[in-house]
Amino acid sequence: MEKELYDIPMQAKLCYEKNKGLILPDKVPYIGMGSSYYAAIVLRYLGVKIFPELAGDYFYYIQKIRQFENAVLISQSGRTTDVINCAKCFREFVAIVNEMDSGLTNQPNMKLAVQIFAGVEKYSSTKTFINTLIVLYLGHGFDVKHALDLMERKFPEFELVGESVGSSIESSIKRKKLKCINIIGNGPNVGTAYQAALMLSESTKFPFVAMSLSQYEHGYKETAENAIVIVINPTKSILYKRTQKLMDILRNAGAKVFEINETELDEIYSPFTSIIPFFFMACYLANRLGISFPFTIGNKITERIGDQ
Template identity: 25%
Template structure:
């Protein structure tokens, strides 16, 4: 949530910053601002609204200077308005900064600063940081020392970018439980919340860890510990994906582009893990207490993982939302526990906190992550990458199906190591998995028909998504996608639960989306569909079985696939349905209201 971009070099800073902010829009925001300046004069412009509007209204591209920082804000303290937008500054206006995260002790710090005569202009926790640095600077002429003293008084999560008027050749950045990455250019340096912000200029990245700050000049950088001030040597990572991969490539929205990228992404996930998956399976095979932790769409992937582990490896994992895990499992974790953390960004605050707790308790932690170098990959003992490439749309699509692919590969390898499934069946399943990208391409051919269906459904107020067994998480994910971007109320549930309450909500014309691939619960699902049909529901079925047309108003005919692989294929039409409904209702599917791509606060 929120986005930071910083630049120091020979280019016009405002050009780099505005482009960077545009590439961070997917993180969600309600206001934005920029500060630039080479010498003692700092030009601060900010306001509530969209970047394009503010650029024209405030003249972001007219700002002078070769050093600057920009910010997109998602309000956590103080309502979204011009005053609360970032950058924020101290009493003198010489210390200007932007901040992502939440300062937990800001109220007590603010009270102390007010007593010392500081005057606050905003309601934000961010402004407290600027005044705190100002206060520490009164006892020292060394800005870095004052900054470090101030940082050590903060409690909470924060990524910061700071400019100090008296040091025009430096840019300061800080990371603690909120993502920040450096970009290393030729005679220029960048800092940002995410790599796409500076990928046009360099593919060399340095990922800061929690408790670190960096001092940037146009030709150098140094990273130090907040607590001790000791220099930390950091590796430089070369980013393998290109800026073009992060652009729309002719699609009207990133979400649609990313839906259509799934066949390629699935191939990359398979080939990218083929060599290492066996070693990971061997390392985790002896753990019987297995806990999946995740949030949002990644949580639905974890639910699929549970079914895969049960059916193939004969393991019975627990699946827990990361936000709840910390409070319920602390006394249940030890060195005999395996925690599998699934996070697209590798920066989800609740998931990182769960991983850290697991590590403290001695558990083995396996991360399933998309973003190379992210915090989750540095906490985890083992990491499997999903290789989905950059995903800009807020609603997860290709990162979800690649998570499912990696989980399937892991469950198959576990079953091989443990001897819990027949070799013939596992070989057959592996061969089918190799063909899944082609099956997803077939599923995408329903796009036009789904667009026409969406036109019929666009004014509906409620949807129900149902499935059984391994299709229940697909129902949950389909409902989540619809809620996220179309703003239509939707519930996903096990079809067996219909008669235990939800049937009371069904009436003429209410859409019920039924996920029913061939498998051991197919006939049971038909009975549940008939129950809904008898109440007047409009039945939209996804199945490879033609006979389902008898009880369906609409049948989306799916390719035949093993039931255990069906979640990867069957979610694709649900992604398309959500997308088209959002567009037809006048929504921007890439930037749904009140949501952010990476939730970096708890």
């Protein structure tokens, strides 16, 4: 996994250069699963007029309503069955993929294929998540070069933060004195939190649960005692002070609280740097817990479950 993490800055630059000038449609569904869906959630909280949807649920429940003629379908592999199924729900669609020759890109009603240029990825979504974000930001008029430059410059710092938090989580897991681990974000970093929880759960076989700060405040905070709460809280966040107050409340309630704090970027660009410590956290924990490969119950790509 380490090699894939260290490839992130280079592959991100390649994606940026290859996709500058891209224009993606708005006012349509952006449909994916897992990290593809979470990347679309990030964009929604930038105020972009898109409608993120989970592919499996959209195909079986929502497509009957026939609200849209067009969509953007996101599948990094291009092979995810639930996403491919959704192709038939629309007159035409744009595909966002890492693999250009795939089941999704070979659909007859595909209008455009956008490649994210993440390279080979065998472990959980890291390079592909970052590069999907790059494509989505560029496609809606956000120039992310400064965010990518900062990400590369601070990469060693992110590794240290990830390993430090990972070490504390490892101790709590091994002592078996841990009730739950929550990851909390606001605005665009709700999507970041979802992606962090997915990757950490895959990599450690321990459940991480993500949600927005407002959702956590409405009931979930009652689980704080003997829990770990990791809070994504950029300094320039609209809810920075409110989040600081919540962290104090949680510490007083007996939670172990960690803050992932982007200090330089505006909140709208902070997902590019806020996610990186979680990648290194997952890598550290997988190594320390003796987990050599994240996918043992199923494959990395869900190609057959529920295929009809």
